[in-house]
Amino acid sequence: MNAVRQTTIGDSITLSGVGVHSGKDAxxxxxxxxxxxxxxxxxxxxxQSVRACRSAVRGGDLATVLRDESGPAVSTVEHLLACFAGLGIDNAHVELDGPExxxxxxxxxxxxSAVDEVGIVETDSARRYLKVLKPVRIETATGFGELSPYDYGCRLEVEIDFDHAxxxxxxxxxxxxxxxxxxxxxxxxxxxxxxxxxxxWQAGYALGASPDNTICLTEDGIVNTTGLRYADEFVRHKALDAVGDLAISGLPLMGRFRSYxxxxxxxxxxxxxxxSDRSAYEIVEARLPSRRSLRDVSGAITVAVPAYAPEL
Structure with a gap:
């Protein structure tokens, strides 16, 4: 585990670009x-605002969409949530000027890169983890996803299979x-x-997609003249998406995630x-040591605390 205290960013950040589905400036x-x-x-x-949590998810396979019962939707949040979860950022306010x-x-x-410029700040509050106690599995016609116990943080094992060269x-x-x-x-x-x-396009998606922000695949190759960043960039992106999607649980995961x-x-x-299964998880809280900087914390000892309701 990476930290025993909750974190946030060191200062405000502003970023802009195009929405990949809306095609509008964001x-x-x-x-x-x-x-x-x-x-x-x-x-x-x-x-209006919406918290990134299980009950707010309104999305399919093309993007992660958040929306509460009364507010407007916030779309394509998966890469930002992956950044927060991947770097161990627990708390942040995100303000958008539009839907995406x-x-x-x-x-x-x-x-x-933007987070690294302002740094990550440790708080005085203990971090809580969502610990998987027993396997849960969902199967589809072509694949599966599952979570199982793993005591050493969040383990990812992601596999893809596309009929493309x-x-x-x-x-x-x-x-x-x-x-x-x-x-x-x-x-x-x-x-x-x-x-x-x-x-x-006819369904209202990918209106802002281009080789500047997407690996574009033809029948026998890729359009992007710059090539790939990793030889297996496709599965790594699926793993990145999984990190962002799992963050919807509301707390850092202590478990093993597998998908095909x-x-x-x-x-x-x-x-x-x-x-949905109260016997499948518990909340564990990091035991706080004496005050130290993030880079001095080599591990976390956890103790069980009473489990929260399913809505974290």
């Missing part, structure tokens, strides 16, 4: 937040940490097939299955 600001705030999205064009988080270059690298069958496995996220996942970009573009031919919808279904 601007967001990220500000520090108090302990136990979680990640809260605020729409400045409507003066900017896609930047299609990865989480821009968010990570540039992808094929790829597998990525690692125990998540800020260092692993920065080096192995943050730069992996989203990808899509040129043959699907017209259908997506998964996506946003399957990832959410696994979290729903876990939180």
């Amino acid at each position: 601007r967001l600001s990220i500000a520090p937040a108090h302990p136990d705030t979680g990640i809260v999205f605020y729409r400045s064009d409507s003066s 988080v900017p896609i930047l270059d299609g990865s989480a690298e821009g968010f990570v 540039a992808i094929g069958r790829q597998r990525y496995a690692a125990t998540l940490s800020p260092d692993v996220f920065r080096k192995e996942l943050a730069r992996a970009r989203t990808f899509g097939f040129v043959s699907d573009v017209e259908r997506l 031919r998964g996506g946003h919808k399957l990832n959410f279904a696994v979290i729903e299955a876990l939180l």
Whole structure:
């Protein structure tokens, strides 16, 4: 585990770009937040907010969408949530001027770089973890997703299988940490097939997609002249998406996540299955040592505390 205290960012951040689905300019600001705030999205064009949590998910396989019962939707939050979870950021206020988080270059690298400029700040409050106690599994016609116990943090084992020469069958496995996220996942970009573009446009998606923010695949190769950032960039991006989707649980996970031919919808279904079974998880809280800096904390000792309600 990476920290025993809750964290937030050191100062405010502002980023802008295009929304990959809306095609419209998008601007967001990220500000520090108090302990136990979680990640809260605020729409400045409507003066309403929504917390990133299980009950707010309104999305399918093309993007992660958050919306409460009365407020407007906030779309394409997965890469930003992956940045927060991957770097171990527990609390932040995110203000958007419209419905969609900017896609930047299609990865989480821009968010990570912005956070690294202002730093991550430790608070005085203990971090809580969502510990998986028994396996939960969701199967589809073509794949599966599951969570099982793992006492050493969050373990990712993601496998994809595409009938395409540039992808094929790829597998990525690692125990998540800020260092692993920065080096192995943050730069992996989203990808899509040129043959699907017209259908997506008609459905109102991918209006802002381009080789600047998407790996574009033809029948026999890729359009992007810069090539791939990793030989297995496709599965690494699926793992990045999984990190963001699992963050919807509301707390850092202590468990092993496996998926085969998964996506946003399957990832959410696994979290729903876990939180719907009170015997499948518990909340553990880090025991606070004497006050130290983040880089001096080599591990965390946890003790069980009473389990929260399924809505974390």
